[in-house]
Amino acid sequence: MTSEYSNSPDDQLSAGDANQYLTFVLNGEEYGVEILRVQGIQGWDTVTPIPNSPDFVLGVMNLRGAIVPIIDLRKRFNMEAIPHGPTTVIIVVKVESADKPRTIGMVVDGVSEVYRLDDANIQALPEVGAGGVSSDYVKGLSTVDEKMLILLNIDKLFSGNELNHDAPAHMAKTA
Template sequence: MTMNQEENHQYLTFKLDDEVFALGIDKVREVLDYTSVTKVPQTPDFMRGVINLRGSVVPVVDMRLKFGMAKTEKTVNTCIIIVEINLEGETTVLGALADSVQEVLDLEPHQIEPAPKIGTKLRTEFIRGMGKRDEQFIIILDIDKVFSSEELATVQMTSSNAH
């Protein structure tokens, strides 16, 4: 499979705690205001539950918990980013809980550096690189790699059980 040369350079940035993260805009379906999430028993901590998105059950993941931060507290800015994840050829839709969405920005490949191997609490395999904007680092996520297939299997079971 060859990578499309016209690769998307637009990213949606969002905050978790004091860190700014970014997702390729091609992965983002929409951004919702925080709505109540139905808790599902026996799911991992970072799975906050499910929401009903126009008749589909969409699992919601707390990105802060996933990255070892404190649980997301609901504020006026808390939102759910609906993303499409590609895993082993399957597309899974899930909601990523974020403290706030910042903006859509353009980052050219030369503005993105590889992820540092040390000094970050995050596992680096799901970081596509570090963007820089006005002296602030932006951690660019490879959302397809943030969740392992086992974790997403739980998520998929959650959504199928909820029907």
């Protein structure tokens, strides 16, 4: 039920790991997060809703004894909702926000690959928004095999303020 792909930040990391990105698919685009932030990949499971929470917060889940909020990235980025399919997974990430580190699960359409990207291969985001995501949350863009990768800045995306009810105000301006 639970396929695990665990690579905790506490592990001894070689210089190369720092530049590895786990990519996932969301609404046809490929996004990436630093692999050292990824705590595991979790199959879909029962989520308990949190009363009066923003709609992109699906609820909380029991992850080995910890209560972890689950965020629907499609809803977060104002994308069209689709029913959960067989590839739908939850990527569990560690977020470093100002006050404390947090563990958060994000629902994505499916995981894709692990790429090693040099800093030189990452460009800053042009002024226009990318995909459905505001530029605040994007660390940069990269290209692999003619494919564009959107590298997310999850610390900003899931900071305490962004999880707050008013957060959607900051949301994507494009569509």
